Structure formats: structure tokens, C-alpha cells
Amino acid sequence: MSIDGLLDRVAAGEALSASEVLELSAGHDLLALGTLADAARRRLHGSRVTYLRVAVCPFDDVRAGVVPAAAREIRLAGAPDSLGVALTAVERAKAVAGGRVVSGLSWADVARLAADAGVPPARALADLRAAGLEALAEIPIDAVADLAAVLGTLTAAGFGPLRLTVAAAPLAPRTALLLQVAELQRQSGAIRAIDPLPTSLDAFRPTTGYDDVKAVAVARLAAPNVASVQVDWLRHGPKLAQVALIFGADDVDGVPAADEAPEGRRRAPLEEVRRNIDAAGLTAVERDGRFQVVS
Amino acid sequence: MMIDRIARHVIEGGRVNADEALDLYRHAPTHRLGQLADAIRARKHPARVVTYIIDRNVNYTNVCVARCNFCAFYRPVGSADAYVLGFDEIFSKIDDTIALGGNQLLLQGGHNPDLPIAWYEDLFRAVKARYPDFKLHALSPPEVLHISRLNQVPVPAVIERLVAAGLDSIPGGGAEILVDRVRRLLNCYGKASADEWLDVMRHAHRAGLRSTATMMYWTVETDEERIEHMLRLRALQDETGGFTAFITWSYQPEHTERGGVEATGVDYLRTLALARIVLDNFDNLQASWVTQGGKVGQLSLAYGANDMGSVMIEENVVRAAGAAYCMDEIEIVSNVEDAGFTAKRRNMHYEILGDPIFRERDIPRMLALETARAAGDSSVPEELRNYPARSRAGKQLRLAQ
Numbered sequence: 001m002s003i004d005g006l007l008d009r010v011a012a013g014e015a016l017s018a019s020e021v022l023e024l025s026a027g028h029d030l031l032a033l034g035t036l037a038d039a040a041r042r043r044l045h046g047s048r049v050t051y052l053r054v055a056v057c058p059f060d061d062v063r064a065g066v067v068p069a070a071a072r073e074i075r076l077a078g079a080p081d082s083l084g085v086a087l088t089a090v091e092r093a094k095a096v097a098g099g100r101v102v103s104g105l106s107w108a109d110v111a112r113l114a115a116d117a118g119v120p121p122a123r124a125l126a127d128l129r130a131a132g133l134e135a136l137a138e139i140p141i142d143a144v145a146d147l148a149a150v151l152g153t154l155t156a157a158g159f160g161p162l163r164l165t166v167a168a169a170p171l172a173p174r175t176a177l178l179l180q181v182a183e184l185q186r187q188s189g190a191i192r193a194i195d196p197l198p199t200s201l202d203a204f205r206p207t208t209g210y211d212d213v214k215a216v217a218v219a220r221l222a223a224p225n226v227a228s229v230q231v232d233w234l235r236h237g238p239k240l241a242q243v244a245l246i247f248g249a250d251d252v253d254g255v256p257a258a259d260e261a262p263e264g265r266r267r268a269p270l271e272e273v274r275r276n277i278d279a280a281g282l283t284a285v286e287r288d289g290r291f292q293v294v295s
Numbered sequence: 296m297m298i299d300r301i302a303r304h305v306i307e308g309g310r311v312n313a314d315e316a317l318d319l320y321r322h323a324p325t326h327r328l329g330q331l332a333d334a335i336r337a338r339k340h341p342a343r344v345v346t347y348i349i350d351r352n353v354n355y356t357n358v359c360v361a362r363c364n365f366c367a368f369y370r371p372v373g374s375a376d377a378y379v380l381g382f383d384e385i386f387s388k389i390d391d392t393i394a395l396g397g398n399q400l401l402l403q404g405g406h407n408p409d410l411p412i413a414w415y416e417d418l419f420r421a422v423k424a425r426y427p428d429f430k431l432h433a434l435s436p437p438e439v440l441h442i443s444r445l446n447q448v449p450v451p452a453v454i455e456r457l458v459a460a461g462l463d464s465i466p467g468g469g470a471e472i473l474v475d476r477v478r479r480l481l482n483c484y485g486k487a488s489a490d491e492w493l494d495v496m497r498h499a500h501r502a503g504l505r506s507t508a509t510m511m512y513w514t515v516e517t518d519e520e521r522i523e524h525m526l527r528l529r530a531l532q533d534e535t536g537g538f539t540a541f542i543t544w545s546y547q548p549e550h551t552e553r554g555g556v557e558a559t560g561v562d563y564l565r566t567l568a569l570a571r572i573v574l575d576n577f578d579n580l581q582a583s584w585v586t587q588g589g590k591v592g593q594l595s596l597a598y599g600a601n602d603m604g605s606v607m608i609e610e611n612v613v614r615a616a617g618a619a620y621c622m623d624e625i626e627i628v629s630n631v632e633d634a635g636f637t638a639k640r641r642n643m644h645y646e647i648l649g650d651p652i653f654r655e656r657d658i659p660r661m662l663a664l665e666t667a668r669a670a671g672d673s674s675v676p677e678e679l680r681n682y683p684a685r686s687r688a689g690k691q692l693r694l695a696q
């Protein structure tokens with residue numbers, strides 16, 4: 001497989017075949033993978049990297065006082081006990097959020113809340129959407145039985161464009177799933193972003209730097225029809241999040257909205273994220289929870 | 296186009312000059328820099344072996360009169376939390392190191408005016424008497440210079456005496472950036488000018504010692520000065536061939552007088568890759584996972600590094616400045632193998648000692664780095680009374696003993 005040949009194709013906007021993506025993903029040539037993913041990212045986004053400031057609120061403590069004005073999205077954290085509790089939390093969050101996006105819950109939470117309430121997930125989703133929930137925080141492609149059906153249910157309930165996540169899948173099955181995401185996107189066009197790094201971190205078997213940047217690069221190459229590949233600032237930290245940007249990521253999610261900076265303004269999250277994007281040779285642009293650039 | 300020309304020159308085995316290095320650093324895409332560095336790594340280490348050493352980084356004293364403004368580790372003479380380790384404490388650290396499969400101490404410390412050369416000689420002799428095969432990788436050039444000045448013994452004679460007492464090799468610490476403008480701004484010109492640092496290394500290499508070389512970047516230096524640092528090391532290596540390895544890390548700003556922010560991960564990978572390209576006469580480049588974390592540390596293997604440095608066991612200096620990453624042998628090896636390399640243990644001369652020790656026998660897991668001393672331990676070692684103090688505080692301490 002000639003990397004130069006692949007590079008020309010990627011730069012021209014051509015999708016690599018599944019077997020090419022699988023071969024790159026299984027190999028050790030990290031820099032070839034990075035070069036290809038970076039070319040794909042640049043074709044779509046140029047030097048632009050977006051970031052999102054998020055206020056993470058426990059679902060049982062949503063108050064105006066805990067949501068900084070700078071937050072562009074309110075993300076409810078935790079798993080409420082019942083659909084009723086979830087709906088109340090969403091309504092409260094929406095009241096605080098105003099025009100800003102309220103996100104929260106995972107697909108598994110929704111399925112559990114719906115089952116406990118004795119209603120189908122579609123019904124629970126419709127109620128949550130009506131209460132003001134605009135996005136699920138986690139739609140793990142490796143932890144749902146039928147991804148196509150899940151995406152269909154979500155879009156039918158008024159959710160979208162969707163942001164997909166990965167719970168814990170290792171590289172090989174994840175690559176296959178990412179190829180499936182590309183196929184679903186061809187059919188539905190409903191997917192806006194994918195965050196390919198695991199949301200559930202295993203302290204005893206942490207992923208490695210190679211695992212993580214490979215996952216980002218493979219996501220970009222496997223699903224070139226999904227606009228954004230994300231990395232979570234708070235979960236993965238500045239160093240890895242920054243390096244991910246040269247391996248195909250174009251969006252930094254999870255930047256804390258609270259500018260707590262005891263060591264001075266230059267170390268506040270906002271300055272830190274902008275400095276890191278800049279130092280990667282890219283241009284930082286703030287976006288809101290609907291992926292709209294904030295001027 | 297210029298980058299393509301320089302890249303071809305590098306791939307063909309050519310040496311870059313200062314202007315070419317600057318062009319690469321400023322303009323080559325990060326992956327391109329990595330590919331050049333990786334090609335050199337592959338040429339020098341075709342078997343895809345990545346080495347590491349099991350040793351312990353012991354800081355024998357935190358008392359220092361140099362007062363570099365980037366340092367969060369030192370304490371002035373007479374401070375309440377100043378310490379000098381006792382010989383017995385050092386022996387016990389060696390015992391722990393041997394239990395983990397280690398064979399060396401990396402022994403460095405502050406410039407303590409109350410430790411005459413005899414203290415070092417006695418310590419080294421005592422270590423060698425108890426542990427004849429154990430190696431002492433000790434005293435960076437500014438410490439050698441400090442001992443020389445304090446005892447009014449010329450540097451070559453200091454080295455000769457320390458080697459006679461048991462010194463095996465010299466760590467390349469205290470180099471920071473080998474440009475005097477930078478050293479003055481960092482308040483480390485006094486501890487050693489660029490020429491003095493290089494001279495100590497020259498004498499050490501002539502005396503048959505091998506040493507490493509280091510670079511701490513991201514304080515006040517310009518890109519050109521960073522490259523000048525590399526070129527000065529390259530010139531000395533051409534002359535003596537005494538450097539075994541190069542290690543670079545970014546300035547760790549927490550709790551330092553200088554303050555500021557840390558360099559980013561991409562800055563580190565670019566700097567590392569550039570060093571691999573410029574330092575064409577250095578065989579080994581270490582990944583600084585202690586400052587960069589395990590993930591960027593592992594990624595270093597794609598940007599020119601062929602060595603994971605030390606399992607560490609103990610670290611005090613960069614930890615004082617905010618970096619506290621820890622990896623034991625099992626984790627280092629799994630990172631190396633996950634990146635597609637074969638992990639091998641080595642000694643300070645980069646000779647392969649064997650496969651990972653944890654595959655040969657059970658060793659305790661190490662999930663946090665040790666410190667020089669337990670917090671609040673202000674004990675004064677018994678044997679210090681045998682060595683005359685220079686400072687007023689040191690003299691008072693001796694009298695109180």
C-alpha cells in the first residue's frame with residue numbers, strides 16, 4: 001500500500017476502502033496514519049479547530065448559580081432514578097440554559113428509564129425532547145445492539161444531528177464499528193460528530209498514547225463523511241487532546257466553562273485550550289452546542 | 296520546497312546546519328519531522344528494540360546555593376525542610392532498587408556548601424564496598440564544578456578522585472540551554488556557564504567516563520538558541536564520542552520562581568524529533584514520560600526516541616515542579632510493545648542486559664513514585680558530624696549534633 005497514493009486520494013476527498021482502513025489500523029506506522037488523517041481533516045476544516053465550553057451539572061443540582069455564563073452547553077451528569085426525575089432535571093436545566101443546548105444521559109440510561117416507566121424508548125425520548133433535552137451525552141457505538149435502529153429512534157424523536165461515542169471497544173472492533181458508522185451516515189446523514197476515545201476509563205488497563213491517536217485517526221479515515229471527530233479536553237487532558245488534533249480531530253469537546261484559574265488567567269481552561277490549539281499550528285474557533293461558530 | 300530539499304538531505308544521511316534545522320523546526324509539518332526522526336531511529340536501531348533501565352533517581356540533598364529561578368526543588372541553607380540523606384538511607388534505597396531488578400543509582404543533588412569532597416568520596420566507597428556491582432551514575436557537571444570550587448580542586452582532579460572512589464558515569468543534568476544569554480536569565484550562569492558545562496563533560500569523557508546530555512527548553516530561549524544548544528553538544532560529541540544519550544524535557548513551571556506555562560505535547564514531539572535529526576552522532580534518545588506523561592511518552596517512540604529512560608522508582612525534582620507521572624516496569628514494557636517494539640533492559644552504557652525482569656521473577660508493582668524522604672522527616676544523618684560545614688547554618692547544625 002503506497003502512502004503517497006493514499007494521501008493523494010484522501011486529499012482529493014476520496015474515501016479509503018474498508019480493507020485499506022483495516023490494514024492501516026492494524027499496522028504500526030503511526031505517522032503514515034497521522035499524515036493521512038491530518039490531510040482528511042484539513043480538506044474538511046482547513047486549519048480550523050472548534051471547541052465547546054460545557055457546564056457539567058449533576059442532574060440533581062441544576063441551578064443558575066452552578067452554570068457559568070460562558071457555558072455554551074449544559075450537560076447533565078449522572079443517572080437519574082426515574083424518567084420523572086430525569087424530566088424534571090431537564091426542565092430545570094432548560095430554564096437555566098435559555099437558548100443554549102441541554103444535553104445529558106446515555107442511550108443505556110434512556111433504555112433503562114423507559115423500561116422502568118413501562119414505555120418504549122421512543123416515547124421516553126419524545127418526552128425528554130419536549131422537556132428540552134437536545135442531545136444525548138453518550139450514544140456508544142460499541143454498546144448498543146442495533147446502531148441503525150437506535151439512530152432511527154433518536155432522529156424520529158427529534159434528536160439530531162447526532163454525536164456518537166465509544167464506551168470501551170478495543171481498536172479492531174472499533175475500526176469495524178467506525179466503518180459501519182460511515183455506512184449509516186451514507187444512508188441517513190444524521191451524524192454530526194464522533195468521539196472515538198473511550199468514555200469509560202479503566203484505571204488498571206489505561207489505553208496508551210498509540211491506542212488513542214490511532215483511534216482518532218482511524219475514525220477520521222473510516223468515516224470521512226462525518227464532519228467532526230472530537231476529543232474530550234477534560235477526560236483526556238491537554239497533552240493528548242492537543243496531539244489528537246494533528247491525528248485528525250477537529251473539535252475539542254468538554255472544555256470547562258468555569259474559568260477557575262488560581263495560577264492566573266493564562267492557565268484558565270479557555271486560554272489553555274486556545275494556546276494548545278495554536279501551538280499545534282491550528283486556529284481555535286469557539287462553537288456552541290449546535291456546532292455553530294460563536295462570533 | 297526548501298523543506299523537501301532538507302528532508303532528502305536528511306534521509307540520505309546528510310548533516311543539517313543551523314539554518315536547515317531552524318527551517319525544519321519552524322516549517323516542517325509535525326508528522327514530517329517525525330518521519331525524518333523515525334527514519335534516523337530506524338537506521339540506528341534497525342531491530343526495533345526500545346530499551347529502558349531500572350534505576351533509582353536519588354537526590355542526596357535539596358540544599359542549594361545556586362538558586363536557579365526555574366527550580367522548585369531546592370531549599371536555601373538552613374531551611375526547615377532542608378535535608379541531606381544519610382549513608383544508611385541511601386543503602387536502603389539501593390536495597391529497594393536491587394529488589395526491583397535495578398542496577399544503578401542516578402545520584403544528583405543541590406549545591407550544598409556543607410558537603411566537602413570527602414563526603415562524596417566516602418559515600419561512593421561505602422556504596423562500592425557493600426554493592427560491588429552496583430553502578431553510580433552521579434553528579435551532573437554543575438555539581439562537579441561546585442565541588443571543584445568549594446574544595447579548590449581542579450575539575451580533572453575532582454573527576455579523578457570521584458572515579459577512584461567509585462563514580463561510574465555522569466548524568467547530563469544542569470545543561471538547561473547551553474547559551475550564556477539564556478543561562479544569565481535563568482540565574483544558572485553562575486553554577487556553570489555553557490563552556491564550563493561542556494568542559495566538565497570534556498574532562499569526564501577524556502577520563503574514560505561516559506555521560507548523557509540533556510536540554511530543558513521552553514523558558515526564555517529562542518528557537519535559534521535551542522538549536523545552538525544541540526549544535527554545541529554535537530560538536531563535543533564529534534570531539535569525544537563520550538555521550539551515550541540525549542534527553543530533553545520541557546520546563547516544569549509549577550512552584551518555581553519563574554512561573555509561566557508548560558510547553559505543549561506537540562512542542563515536545565517536535566523538539567524531540569528535531570534533536571534526533573540534528574544530533575546525528577548520538578545513538579540514543581530518551582523519551583521523557585516523567586514530564587510528558589505515559590501517553591506522549593509512548594508517542595515519543597514514533598518521533599525519534601529509542602529509549603524509555605528509567606523506571607525511576609523515585610523522583611523529587613520535576614515532581615516539585617508539578618509533574619508526577621509514574622510507570623513501573625510492567626507499564627513501560629506494555630507501552631513499548633503496544634507501539635510495536637521489543638522492550639529490553641539496559642545498563643548506563645546502553646548495553647542490553649536482558650528481557651524484562653518481571654517476566655523472570657515476581658517483582659512488586661510500583662504505582663506511585665517514592666520521595667527522597669517521608670514528609671516531615673527532618674533527621675540529620677549521624678555521619679555528617681565528620682565533615683566540616685562551610686555555612687553558618689551548617690556549622691550550627693554540626694554543633695547541635
Ligand code: SF4
Nearest residue numbers: 359361362363366369
Ligand atoms: S536546578 Fe539544581 S543547581 Fe539549580 S537551584 Fe535547583 S538544585 Fe540547585
